[in-house]
Amino acid sequence: MFRKPGRKHxxxxxxxxxxxxxxxxxxxxxxxxxxxxxxxTRINVVDVSVSKPVQSISKPKPSNFDxxxxxxxxxxxxxxxxxxxxxxxxESTDSLDKLHSEIVSIxxxxxQEFEIKVEPESQTALDNxxxxxxxxxxxxxxxxxxxxxxxxxxxxxxxxxxxPRVILRGVYS
Amino acid sequence: xGLVHKSxxxxxxxxxxxxxxxxxxxxxxxxxxxxxLVKSYSVTPSYLTPTQSIELSRTxxxxxxxxxxxxxxxxxxxxxxxxxxxxxxxxxxxRDFSRDPFIQELKDRLDQKKGTDPEFTGTLILQADKSIPFxxxxxxxxxxxxxxxxxxxxxxxxxx
Numbered sequence: 001m002f003r004k005p006g007r008k009h010x011x012x013x014x015x016x017x018x019x020x021x022x023x024x025x026x027x028x029x030x031x032x033x034x035x036x037x038x039x040x041t042r043i044n045v046v047d048v049s050v051s052k053p054v055q056s057i058s059k060p061k062p063s064n065f066d067x068x069x070x071x072x073x074x075x076x077x078x079x080x081x082x083x084x085x086x087x088x089x090x091e092s093t094d095s096l097d098k099l100h101s102e103i104v105s106i107x108x109x110x111x112q113e114f115e116i117k118v119e120p121e122s123q124t125a126l127d128n129x130x131x132x133x134x135x136x137x138x139x140x141x142x143x144x145x146x147x148x149x150x151x152x153x154x155x156x157x158x159x160x161x162x163x164p165r166v167i168l169r170g171v172y173s
Numbered sequence: 174x175g176l177v178h179k180s181x182x183x184x185x186x187x188x189x190x191x192x193x194x195x196x197x198x199x200x201x202x203x204x205x206x207x208x209x210l211v212k213s214y215s216v217t218p219s220y221l222t223p224t225q226s227i228e229l230s231r232t233x234x235x236x237x238x239x240x241x242x243x244x245x246x247x248x249x250x251x252x253x254x255x256x257x258x259x260x261x262x263x264x265x266x267x268r269d270f271s272r273d274p275f276i277q278e279l280k281d282r283l284d285q286k287k288g289t290d291p292e293f294t295g296t297l298i299l300q301a302d303k304s305i306p307f308x309x310x311x312x313x314x315x316x317x318x319x320x321x322x323x324x325x326x327x328x329x330x331x332x333x
Contacts, residue, residue, distance in 0.1 A: 020196060027203040034210040044234045045298060045326035050318045120307040127303035130230040130329055138233050168325070170307075171314045 046133055048118075048166045065113045067106065067163065071120040071132050078102055090128070100135040104143050107162045111148035116163035119170050136163050230303040232329030238298055239326070242286055246301035246313060253282050271308060275316040283320035297322035 070077040076099055078086040086102040088095040107113075116136050120129050139146070139160060146159035226247035245252040250260040250267075258278050260267050270276045287293050297317050301310065314325060 020200065024196065024200065024203075027200070027207060031203065031206055031210065034207070043229070043238050043300075043328050044232055044331045045236050045238050045328050046232050046234045047236065048325045048327055050314050050323050050325055122306065122308035122311075124307045125303065126301050126305050126307070126310065126327070127230045129307065130232055130303070130327060133327075134233050168314065171311055171318060 046130060046137070046166070047164070048133065048168050050168055050171050065110055065115075066117070067113070067115070068117045068119060068169070069132055069136060071118060071124050071129055073121055073123045073128075076132060078106075080106060096131055096135050099132070100140065103136050103162055104146075107159065108144075108146055111146060111159060112151075114161075114163055115165040115167065117167045117169045120168075133166055137161055137166065227300065227302040228304070229300065229328060229330045232327075232331070234329065235331075236326075238328060239296065241294070241296045241298055241326070242283075242290070242322075243298040243300050243328070244313070244317070246299065246305055246310070248302060251276075251279060251313065253279070253286070258282055266309065270312050273312060275319045276312055279313065279316045280320050283317065283322060287321055293321075294324065295322050296324040296326060298326045298328055300328040 064081070066079075066081050068077075068079040070079065072090070074090055076086075076088050076090055076095065077084055078099060085106065086099060088098050103116075118129065118133060118136070139162060147156045148159050149155070150157045226249050227245065242253065248261060248263070250257045252258065259270075259276065283297075299310075299313075299317075317323075317325060
C-alpha cells in the first residue's frame, strides 16, 4: 500500500542532506588564491612632485641647501650646493649602497631639510629612477639613528625618512 | 555535535550509529574569510591591478596607493581608466610627441577628469613599465603638470 521512500531523494542512511562538498571544495580553492593574490599584488607608491609650469611672480626663498641627484645611464652624481659630493658608476654592485650612505651623512649634517631634486637623463629607465629615489627617501635597517628637532613642538624626534620631498627636474626642458 | 541515529530492530537489537562531522562552523568561518578577502580587493583601487603588459619597478616604499586617477603607460600605450589614449607599437609611441609642449589627447582627457572630480587634489598615479625611458615619460609628466596634476605617485611593486 505505502510507497517506499525513494532512493533518489534520500541517502542510504535514510535522511536527505544538502550536498555541501562542492561548496566546500570551491571555498577551500578560492581562499588560498585570494590570500596569495592580496599578498603578491600589493602596489605601493613613491611620491614625486613635478614643478608647476608657470613662472612664479615672487622669487623663491634663498636656501643654503640644494641637493641634486643626476641619474645618468652610466653614472649617478650627488651634488650638494653645486659641488659634487659623490659620483658612482651605475654598473658597480654597491653603487646604491654608497649613494645611500652618502645621503645618510648629508641628512645628519642637515636634519631639518627634506627636499631632494632628481634629474634623470633622457635614456634613464624608470626602474633606475625608482631605485635612486628609494635610496634617497627611505631609512634602512642598518642606518645610524638620526634625530631632528620638531619645529612645531621643539622636541627631538627620530628621523623616519631621509629626503621624502622628491622633485623631478627636467620635465619642462 | 554529531547526529546519532539509533535503530532498533530484530531480536538482536542491532545498533547503527552514524556520527556525521558538523561542518557548519567551518563553512561559516570560510564564508566570513571569503567576504573579508573580497572586501579587501574592492578597497584597493581596481585600476591598480597589475596588467600583463607592464612590469612594475620594485620599491621599498610602504605607502599604499590612494584612490586617485591612474595613468598606465605600458607596451600597448597610454591608458586612462582602462582606455587607450595613445597607442604604442612595440613599446614605442605611434606618434612622436617628444617635442610637443604637451600631448593634446592626454591633456583633454586629464582636463575632463579634473573637471568631473569633486575631490581633485592634483594627485595622479603613474603605473608605468620599469623599462620605459625618461624621454617617453617626460612629455607625459609635462602634460600632467600642464593639466594641474603636480603630485605624481610612481606605482611600484612592494619589495617585501
